[in-house]
Amino acid sequence: TQLLEQSPQFLSIQEGENLTVYCNSSSVFSSLQWYRQEPGEGPVLLVTVVTGGEVKKLKRLTFQFGDARKDSSLHITAAQPGDTGLYLCAGVFYGNKLVFGAGTILRVKS
Amino acid sequence: EPEVTQTPSHQVTQMGQEVILRCVPISNHLYFYWYRQILGQKVEFLVSFYNNEISEKSEIFDDQFSVERPDGSNFTLKIRSTKLEDSAMYFCASRSRGANYNEQFFGPGTRLTVL
Numbered sequence: 001t002q003l004l005e006q007s008p009q010f011l012s013i014q015e016g017e018n019l020t021v022y023c024n025s026s027s028v029f030s031s032l033q034w035y036r037q038e039p040g041e042g043p044v045l046l047v048t049v050v051t052g053g054e055v056k057k058l059k060r061l062t063f064q065f066g067d068a069r070k071d072s073s074l075h076i077t078a079a080q081p082g083d084t085g086l087y088l089c090a091g092v093f094y095g096n097k098l099v100f101g102a103g104t105i106l107r108v109k110s
Numbered sequence: 111e112p113e114v115t116q117t118p119s120h121q122v123t124q125m126g127q128e129v130i131l132r133c134v135p136i137s138n139h140l141y142f143y144w145y146r147q148i149l150g151q152k153v154e155f156l157v158s159f160y161n162n163e164i165s166e167k168s169e170i171f172d173d174q175f176s177v178e179r180p181d182g183s184n185f186t187l188k189i190r191s192t193k194l195e196d197s198a199m200y201f202c203a204s205r206s207r208g209a210n211y212n213e214q215f216f217g218p219g220t221r222l223t224v225l
Contacts, residue, residue, distance in 0.1 A: 031212055042114075042201050042216035043153065088153065092212045095166050096141065096205075100153040 004091050013079055014109055021074040021104045023082030023089035028069045031096065035088040043088055079108045112136040114217035116202050122223045123192055131187045133202030133219045140184045143203040143214060144177065153201065159185065192224045208224070 004022045013019055023032065033052045047056050049072060056063045060083075062075040065074035068102035076083055084107050089097040115134045122169040136144050144180050157167040159177055176188045184205075189196055199221050203214040 035216075038129065040219070040221075042203075042218045045213060045215060048213050055113050061184070090153070096158055097143070097155040097166055097168075098145070098153075098203075098214060099155070102152050 004099050004101045006089055006104055008104060009102065010107075012107045012109065015081060016078050017108075018024050019076050019079055019106070021087055021089075021099050022071065023073070023091070024071045025091060025093075026070065027091060027093050029072075029091040030069075032065060032069075032072050032089060032091045034063055034072070034074055035090060037086045037088055037103070039083060039086075043090075048049045063095075076106075079106075081108045081110045114202055114204055114215055115149070116200075116217040116220050118220060120221045120223070122225065125194055125224055126191050129189050129192055129222065131189075131202075131222070132199050133185045133187075133201065133204075133217055135185055135204030136215060137174055137183070139215075140155065140207045141165075141203035141205045141214075142177075142179070143205075145201045145203060145216075146186045146197045147201065147219075148166050148195075148199040156187075156200075189222075194220075194224050196221055197224045 007022050011019055026110045033048050034046045036046055047063045052067045052069045054065040060077045064073045087104045089101045117132045142159040145153050147153045153193045155168050157171045157177055158165045174190045177187050198220045201219045202217040
């Protein structure tokens with residue numbers, strides 16, 4: 001059974017601070033997605049990473065895929081209150097099902 | 111922008127009753143999925159569906175569960191005899207054949223409460 005460990009579980013920071021969320025597995029991903037989920041809603045896709053070492057940017061969000069394709073990170077620069085939410089990583093190991101991490105609850109205080 | 115829709119948004123049922131959760135995937139998508147999220151827990155894969163048949167299912171998806179694509183637009187999840195532990199958010203997702211590396215798009219979910 002493939003497991004995907006996500007950390008930290010909870011992060012509370014001040015507006016303007018930087019933060020990083022990590023996603024790790026002992027198995028190789030064929031691809032990895034990052035989602036954001038608001039309370040009572042479905043996950044919304046932010047980005048997909050596929051190639052080892054790949055870096056993608058989405059405004060103040062930077063996503064990185066590890067060289068060995070076993071880990072990924074999400075870095076937010078100068079966090080804003082609007083970044084508050086639940087961030088989920090989800091990996092594909094084989095087939096086409098997504099295996100989700102437990103999520104990181106981010107709270108950005110103004 | 112095309113989106114996945116789900117109905118109802120909230121379903122309350124008595125234990126032992128049958129429920130059908132409905133989804134309308136994005137129109138040109140060919141792969142369909144159901145996931146569930148028990149309160150406070152991870153999102154879990156239930157089943158994937160392609161070309162009118164199940165392509166993969168998890169151990170959660172036992173013979174009490176079934177899926178169907180009754181027409182060209184709807185995708186349904188049926189639970190024949192609900193149990194208390196079936197209470198969860200159920201998410202439908204879809205992706206196109208040409209989707210980059212399994213990019214799945216999720217609906218807003220149906221909250222199922224079994225009493």
